[in-house]
Amino acid sequence: MPTLNTEPKIAPKAAAKTLAKTVAMRPQQADRSAGKPDAIALLRSDHEAVHRLFLAYEKARSTPRRKALVAEICHLLSVHAQIEEEIFYPEVKAALKDKLLVPEARVEHAGIKTLIDELLGADVDDEPYDAKVKVLSEYVAHHVKEEQDEMFPKAKASSLDMAELGARLAARQQALLAQQA
Template sequence: MSTLLSKLSPSITDMIRMDHSQVLETFHQFRSGMSIAKKEALVGSACVALEIHTQLEEEIFYPALRELASDIEVLEKSFPEHAEMHRQITRLRSMTAIDPDYDPTFLELVRDALHHVADEETTLLPAAERLMPERLGELGAQMMRRRAQLLTAHAGEIMSSTVRSFPESAAVMASGAVGAGAYLMQQASGWVSRGRR
């Protein structure tokens, strides 16, 4: 693993918080009365963002935390909570926005995700920062690399939401790439300017 990449990457806990903020911002843009096309684009973007985020947590963050603390109740219930969100996502994808169950299903997903995010931000992220501070950068780099692979795998879906979306595209936020990319650029320019001194 590149030490430089580990140093340039945001910590895994900061990356998770950034993802949460971006998904919550997407939720916040939802309106029952918005056009069908915009609604489907926004919901589609939120679903891809949640899928990528939950997969990253399950593959990288949760196992690393579990190695150090297997008795955190919030960690154990995170897997079934992700599974429930995936069930709601599958259901949303089986419908169009004109289906009467579409809005209630999305709002149920929002409610569950908000509850889940609150648990992670108040329990799991502080626990990770307390128990494995020296691993946060390395895990952040791992998450960044895996995110790039998952974005490629979901490229068609992201593109489809982008095309149907609007200027302040939720699909771009869904990628999580903007925040992470901006952070990397900021860190990289800091390195360059420090190197020049």
């Protein structure tokens, strides 16, 4: 099954730096009990960050600004999806004995990845560019809703240690951001 575990190869370094700053600065990312980030809070914080970027894109007019925002969106989504696929989904699948939510989320990631690849290879001023960004935002909104309404509550109610999981997610996220910055 295709995954979103590809390096965000085309996103410029500037986007990586901006994203690293965004991730480092967000206070709501973690319910820091005992100094550890909470997995759900971290993932929700990514969802909020990407939502804000899509809103900023809707208002952006200049080509460089639109291009930079899309690079940041694609980069954030790629790193987010990678840590979910490598760490969060396998743990949730095992804890919930899940055969539905995680496979569905992986298929959705594959669809999102296809659009990311198309956007990163496209000309910002081509007519379908805005349409692709819009459709990507709709795919992401659907995916986020399913995670937040179904997967996260079930994961939270399971035996998973969200603080331990959160620490692993945060460490991997920081490593990926540092690699690309």
